[in-house]
Amino acid sequence: AQSVTQLDSHVSVSEGTPVLLRCNYSSSYSPSLFWYVQHPNKGLQLLLKYTSAATLVKGINGFEAEFKKSETSFHLTKPSAHMSDAAEYFCVVNVNTGNQFYFGTGTSLTVIP
């Protein structure tokens, strides 16, 4: 079975400080992992994805994530938060053979000026 756990429902950071959004997954197969971002009243946009190549994945807008198989984690980081990063972030897992994507419950990121 596949599942995704986002460990924090809300994260607040000050502008210019690092961002860490945590995601743990479980999967019976080699997973593909994604981070999507959703700005208010918008659809979801892909930030980055992991598909069994390099374990450190760089995405758009300065975000990156590291796949750690031993810890079954795929945490999202950014060195310096910007006001425009305030949004909802979703960690998603997909397995090789299926059309089903499993979403975490989301982490709401607030950036304080």
Place this chain on the structure above:
Amino acid sequence: NAGVTQTPKFQVLKTGQSMTLQCAQDMNHNSMYWYRQDPGMGLRLIYYSASEGTTDKGEVPNGYNVSRLNKREFSLRLESAAPSQTSVYFCASSQRGGAGTIQYFGAGTRLSVL
């Protein structure tokens, strides 16, 4: 560069009414999906269509029907709306299923059932 287009953007229904949510993509994708998003629950898959002519149930299909009209269009129908179906509905598409597939999402339909 329209991507995935959903209509309508907002809808209010009374209990028992029916309606169809429309979704169209212009990326020549094979797979299409319908999700619902509820507070604190992330996105849950209602139905998906791996290719034209096929549809499959997802995690929460009860109370919904779908039609893959052609490669571009995938509609979601509520035959008899219930307050529990108040949600934000997202349509998505992807080139195919499987490893590394990126989904592209529409802007959503906000549905309230009174």
